Amino acid sequence: MKLNFILCFLLVVLSSCGSSPEDYYNSAISAGNQVYVLRNFENRLERLEKGLQLGPEDLVLTTPTHVRMMEENVTKLQGKLGNEDSDAMITSAIAYMEFAIETAKNPKTLAAFEAAGNAPDLDAASVALEPYGDYLDSVFDKREAVFVTYDKAVSDFAKKHGIEMKFYGPGASSK
Numbered sequence: 001m002k003l004n005f006i007l008c009f010l011l012v013v014l015s016s017c018g019s020s021p022e023d024y025y026n027s028a029i030s031a032g033n034q035v036y037v038l039r040n041f042e043n044r045l046e047r048l049e050k051g052l053q054l055g056p057e058d059l060v061l062t063t064p065t066h067v068r069m070m071e072e073n074v075t076k077l078q079g080k081l082g083n084e085d086s087d088a089m090i091t092s093a094i095a096y097m098e099f100a101i102e103t104a105k106n107p108k109t110l111a112a113f114e115a116a117g118n119a120p121d122l123d124a125a126s127v128a129l130e131p132y133g134d135y136l137d138s139v140f141d142k143r144e145a146v147f148v149t150y151d152k153a154v155s156d157f158a159k160k161h162g163i164e165m166k167f168y169g170p171g172a173s174s175k
Contacts, residue, residue, distance in 0.1 A: 021161035024086035028154050031073055031093040037066050037104040038143065041113055048122040055120070059113035067104050070097045085157075092153040099146045108135045 040059050047054060077094050081087055103109050112132040119125035129136065158165050 019080065019083075021086070021157070022163060024080060024083065024090065025154070025158055025161070025163050027077060027080055028086075028089045028093040028150075028157070031077055031097050032150060032154070034066075034070055034073055035096055035100040037063065037070075037100045038139070041116055044116055045122075045125060048119065048125050051122075053120060057117040059117040060110050063104050063110065063113070067101055070101050070104075073097060074101070089153040089157040092150040096146050096150040099142065103139055103143070108132060109139065112136060 040057075040062070044054065044057060044059065074094055074097050077090050077097070080090050083090075112129060112135070115128035115132065116125050119128050155165065157163070
């Protein structure tokens with residue numbers, strides 16, 4: 001009798017420890033939402049395009065904090081690997097975050113952030129960012145490619161499990 005109770009108790013505990021499809025999905029979406037290392041840069045350029053006169057903004061200052069948070073999340077996501085059903089989605093979320101971490105640590109990225117942060121208007125930003133044009137184009141092209149893979153994996157997983165899609169990604173749009 002005591003043995004049956006212990007076995008039942010262990011079964012209940014072990015079954016409650018497993019993650020549901022929604023847990024895996026939410027982890028992947030959370031990861032995607034953390035990939036905003038380029039967003040402050042893009043937002044500043046968008047405000048300059050609208051003709052807003054802006055003072056200097058230290059876009060480099062928050063980068064180490066963003067990187068640290070993403071690195072911690074990559075570690076958490078790696079702990080979720082091993083479920084055949086969700087591995088493609090989790091792996092794509094890890095790849096998306098690792099791309100953002102690599103980009104944020106690149107000295108060219110930080111130099112472009114500094115140049116844009118010191119530009120008071122769009123003309124000044126265009127001149128300041130000119131030396132980084134090819135590099136930034138390649139960063140945004142690569143981000144788009146990594147995001148497309150991530151988006152497909154997340155979307156496929158959500159559809160397979162009947163999960164309502166959430167807002168995420170570079171444009172924070174939903175599919």
